[in-house]
Amino acid sequence: MYLLGRRSVVRTIRQPANVVAPLLFPMLLLAVNSGGLKAETQLPGFPTDSFVAFALAVPFIQGALFATMNTGTDLARDIQTGFLSRLSLTPMRGIALLCGQLGGVILLSLVQAAVYLGVGMITGVRIASGPAGVLTLFVFAALVGLAFGALGAFAALRTGSGEAVQGLFPVFFVFLFISSMNIPRNLIEATWFRDAATANPVSYLLEAVRSLIITGWDGEALALGFGIATVVAVVALAASSWALRVRMAR
Amino acid sequence: MAEAAIQADKLVREYKKGPRAVDAIDLAVQPGEIYGFLGPNGAGKSTTVHMLTTLLPPTSGSARVAGFDVVQQGPQVRMHIGAALQEAALDPLLTGREHLRLQASLQGIPRSERVQRSDELLGRVGLREAADRKVRGYSGGMKRRLDLALALVHRPEILFLDEPTTGLDIQSRTALWGEVSRLASEDGVTVFLTTQYLEEADVLADRVGIIDHGHIVAEGTPAALKAEVGRATVEAIPADRDDVGRTAAILDRFGQLVPSTKGAAVLLNDGQVGLYEVVRALDQEGLEAENIQLHQPSLDDVFLAKTGRSLEGAGDDEEEKPEAGLAMESA
Amino acid sequence: MRTLQVALGVAWRTLHNVVTNPSLLLPSLIFPLFFFTAFAGGLSSVRHVPGFDYPSGYTAFQFVFVLLQSAAFGGVFTGFGIARDFESGFSRRLLLAAPNRTGIVYGYAIAAIGRWLITASVLTVVALLVGMQVGGSGVDLVGLYTLALLLNLAAVLWSAGVAMRFRTMQAGPVMQFPVFVVLFFAPVYVPLTLLEGWIHGVATYNPLTRIVEAGRGFLSGNPTEVGLAYATGVALVVLFSLWALRGLRSAERAG
Numbered sequence: 001m002y003l004l005g006r007r008s009v010v011r012t013i014r015q016p017a018n019v020v021a022p023l024l025f026p027m028l029l030l031a032v033n034s035g036g037l038k039a040e041t042q043l044p045g046f047p048t049d050s051f052v053a054f055a056l057a058v059p060f061i062q063g064a065l066f067a068t069m070n071t072g073t074d075l076a077r078d079i080q081t082g083f084l085s086r087l088s089l090t091p092m093r094g095i096a097l098l099c100g101q102l103g104g105v106i107l108l109s110l111v112q113a114a115v116y117l118g119v120g121m122i123t124g125v126r127i128a129s130g131p132a133g134v135l136t137l138f139v140f141a142a143l144v145g146l147a148f149g150a151l152g153a154f155a156a157l158r159t160g161s162g163e164a165v166q167g168l169f170p171v172f173f174v175f176l177f178i179s180s181m182n183i184p185r186n187l188i189e190a191t192w193f194r195d196a197a198t199a200n201p202v203s204y205l206l207e208a209v210r211s212l213i214i215t216g217w218d219g220e221a222l223a224l225g226f227g228i229a230t231v232v233a234v235v236a237l238a239a240s241s242w243a244l245r246v247r248m249a250r
Numbered sequence: 251m252a253e254a255a256i257q258a259d260k261l262v263r264e265y266k267k268g269p270r271a272v273d274a275i276d277l278a279v280q281p282g283e284i285y286g287f288l289g290p291n292g293a294g295k296s297t298t299v300h301m302l303t304t305l306l307p308p309t310s311g312s313a314r315v316a317g318f319d320v321v322q323q324g325p326q327v328r329m330h331i332g333a334a335l336q337e338a339a340l341d342p343l344l345t346g347r348e349h350l351r352l353q354a355s356l357q358g359i360p361r362s363e364r365v366q367r368s369d370e371l372l373g374r375v376g377l378r379e380a381a382d383r384k385v386r387g388y389s390g391g392m393k394r395r396l397d398l399a400l401a402l403v404h405r406p407e408i409l410f411l412d413e414p415t416t417g418l419d420i421q422s423r424t425a426l427w428g429e430v431s432r433l434a435s436e437d438g439v440t441v442f443l444t445t446q447y448l449e450e451a452d453v454l455a456d457r458v459g460i461i462d463h464g465h466i467v468a469e470g471t472p473a474a475l476k477a478e479v480g481r482a483t484v485e486a487i488p489a490d491r492d493d494v495g496r497t498a499a500i501l502d503r504f505g506q507l508v509p510s511t512k513g514a515a516v517l518l519n520d521g522q523v524g525l526y527e528v529v530r531a532l533d534q535e536g537l538e539a540e541n542i543q544l545h546q547p548s549l550d551d552v553f554l555a556k557t558g559r560s561l562e563g564a565g566d567d568e569e570e571k572p573e574a575g576l577a578m579e580s581a
Numbered sequence: 582m583r584t585l586q587v588a589l590g591v592a593w594r595t596l597h598n599v600v601t602n603p604s605l606l607l608p609s610l611i612f613p614l615f616f617f618t619a620f621a622g623g624l625s626s627v628r629h630v631p632g633f634d635y636p637s638g639y640t641a642f643q644f645v646f647v648l649l650q651s652a653a654f655g656g657v658f659t660g661f662g663i664a665r666d667f668e669s670g671f672s673r674r675l676l677l678a679a680p681n682r683t684g685i686v687y688g689y690a691i692a693a694i695g696r697w698l699i700t701a702s703v704l705t706v707v708a709l710l711v712g713m714q715v716g717g718s719g720v721d722l723v724g725l726y727t728l729a730l731l732l733n734l735a736a737v738l739w740s741a742g743v744a745m746r747f748r749t750m751q752a753g754p755v756m757q758f759p760v761f762v763v764l765f766f767a768p769v770y771v772p773l774t775l776l777e778g779w780i781h782g783v784a785t786y787n788p789l790t791r792i793v794e795a796g797r798g799f800l801s802g803n804p805t806e807v808g809l810a811y812a813t814g815v816a817l818v819v820l821f822s823l824w825a826l827r828g829l830r831s832a833e834r835a836g
Contacts, residue, residue, distance in 0.1 A: 028762070029765075031780075032765040032766065032769070032780070033770075034780075035776060035777075035778060035779065035780025035781075035783075036765075036768070036769050036770045036771065036776065036780060037624075037627075037770050037771070038776075038777055038778070038780075039627070039630045039632075039633075039770075039771045039775045039776075039777070040624075040627060040630065040770075042630050042631055043626060043627075043629055043630060170608075170611075170612075173615075174615065177615070177616075177619040177623070178618075178619060178623070182623060182624060183623060183624055183626065183627075187626050188623055188625075188626065189625045189626045190622040190623065190625055192622070193618075193622040193623045197623070300836050303677060304677075305673060305676060305677060305836050306836030307833070307834060307836075325680035325681055326680075328677060328678065328679070328680050329680055333677055335673060335677075337670045337673075339669070339670040339671050339673050339674045340671070340674075341594065341598070341671055343598045343601070343602060344594065344597070344598070348594075348597070352590050352593070352594050353674075353678060355586055355587075355589065355590030355593070356586070356587055356590045356591075356675065356678035356679055357678055358583050358586055358680075400674070
């Protein structure tokens with residue numbers, strides 16, 4: 001499993017676009033939105049004076065979205081080139097194979113978290129939950145990366161196609177935008193949008209990160225965020241493990 | 251003398267940091283002629299076609315097609331030529347009929363004539379039934395036929411065909427040959443045909459230019475070119491490869507030694523009559539021959555004589571057939 | 582005349598493919614509608630920010646940006662198609678058949694406009710159905726849509742120039758990223774006057790800001806900086822026309 005994890009990491013590093021895009025694009029969007037929506041902090045009830053602090057949660061989830069795409073695309077390529085078939089002839093169990101593949105995702109998630117937090121701190125954001133909160137952020141980032149990466153792996157294993165994985169991008173995009181990404185849920189005026197954001201699990205992932213940065217230790221937000229991330233991770237790992245078994249049996 | 255339909259003078263195409271793909275070629279194709287441009291992969295055939303059809307500017311030299319300079323008068327050249335290139339360049343989302351409609355529009359065919367012209371061409375290339383299917387469902391042969399139809403939409407006086415039968419089955423190839431011959435003989439179209447198939451050049455072309463590494467190494471009618479190497483050749487492959495020298499020395503008595511890739515070969519002085527003497531002489535000298543073959547000259551022999559190599563891609567269609575079935579195996 | 586025939590032929594084929602293939606048409610319809618929904622719906626409380634005084638409301642405020650965004654990205658999507666044509670070799674057919682090859686570029690531009698008009702129509706109908714307030718007159722609306730059309734043209738010519746230089750689909754991000762940056766460094770969520778800090782400075786000098794602000798002025802019936810906006814739009818079209826035509830020459834030289 002270590003060797004496969006190492007392969008996954010090396011492969012990720014050797015594709016600069018897979019490293020640079022999850023770092024650059026969310027930061028660019030953070031810069032744009034922080035500047036463009038700064039006036040939002042003047043709204044009564046906005047939880048902080050700093051829109052950067054508010055918006056810093058978004059790159060964590062955007063980065064996870066990239067993780068989904070990259071993992072899925074890499075795994076689909078392994079299927080199409082026959083590498084997965086060769087792996088399946090080894091004594092390794094399916095779940096171990098999968099975890100190895102996801103090794104790169106977890107490492108990249110941690111690197112991303114470090115970059116996002118670093119940028120945030122440089123721009124003046126103070127992490128309200130302190131050093132323990134920073135640690136918790138890293139753990140959460142790894143968990144969310146694993147969860148989304150496993151979703152991408154499931155998509156790849158079910159379809160065997162990189163194009164099909166790419167086709168998921170709009171779906172995740174919608175989940176990201178119809179959430180509390182740009183504004184707290186309680187300040188969303190349009191009822192239908194607020195209801196959709198409330199039903200959207202991505203809102204709780206954002207709010208968990210946000211609570212550590214802005215509020216400090218918000219038990220409810222953390223429980224919901226960790227809970228949802230864990231459920232997604234477990235379900236996605238189980239689904240992708242099953243999909244791997246089915247594919248190997250072909 | 252009428253101006254040549256296609257004229258190239260010291261035409262050169264050089265790529266950056268690379269060899270010359272086309273190295274100062276001169277050629278002239280007369281109106282109504284089928285000119286076969288024969289050569290192996292990478293010889294410079296397609297590059298030449300791309301220059302003559304204004305798709306690629308020459309590095310130096312000049313060319314005139316239909317009386318117009320390919321560099322200075324590109325639009326006029328394009329109005330007088332049609333081309334079916336090596337890749338059919340079709341849109342998988344369009345039907346055959348839609349392709350013809352588009353081509354007719356691009357070529358300036360009046361709207362009132364487009365439908366009739368499309369129907370006529372679809373019938374000629376045998377695609378009437380498939381006309382309203384998207385091209386992504388077409389076989390390779392169908393795509394080639396559509397490509398030919400598209401090249402003919404505006405009734406060009408000069409037609410460029412770049413390896414038009416590569417990948418086609420025998421039936422499709424023969425049908426295409428028939429159409430090309432008809433175009434030249436009945437419609438007076440000048441055809442510039444590139445191919446790596448000897449038989450195609452032999453059957454179709456009035457004249458053949460053989461290109462290798464960007465140079466034209468031979469040019470003439472197929473008959474004349476073959477007559478240059480015109481007499482029969484006997485090739486003897488000794489059982490013991492160390493006897494190649496001895497074999498060559500024996501064969502030298504019967505004519506002119508020519509290059510052989512496997513043993514020794516001689517261009518006989520007296521046609522087939524010399525074959526028996528060759529066999530007897532080898533036998534008398536106690537030389538065991540693994541194989542003895544009689545070759546009648548082909549365009550591949552012309553290529554071999556000019557370049558010292560056999561033409562690539564000639565293997566599938568042009569296997570040498572011993573004329574008199576006198577292949578002898580080692581005892 | 583022949584140039585026009587070439588242009589119309591290229592435009593017909595491009596539009597035909599878009600209209601008959603949902604995978605090409607739907608993204609250019611769905612993404613603008615999605616952004617409109619997310620911005621106008623999710624961020625509507627921004628209208629309560631002190632100093633936000635756009636008379637036609639936040640829905641109309643965002644509609645203008647999304648309309649312009651759809652125009653810009655519509656041009657980029659057509660650029661993707663041009664790159665695909667070069668990569669597949671279909672462009673050779675066009676280069677071989679067209680006596681005047683600039684007609685090919687014009688054809689792609691006409692197709693981009695046609696494609697965008699479909700998107701703009703759907704977006705406008707949806708915006709009106711959700712109650713967008715229109716303060717401008719018919720003339721003002723023509724002014725708005727003409728600005729958007731100029732932006733569409735500028736974007737397709739930019740993308741065409743990139744596509745013809747690179748001649749591969751991998752040039753997609755090169756086409757898309759600068760357009761994205763220029764769009765989002767304009768006043769997207771609030772007017773220019775409510776932007777603070779570095780983004781205010783960037784947006785002030787961003788040529789697209791003139792177009793966005795003028796467009797919003799047209800829709801609310803208070804046209805502003807119209808001359809500057811049109812000059813900017815025309816200048817972008819002229820600049821990228823030269824860019825595209827030089828790209829065509831580059832493609833011709835490459836063969």
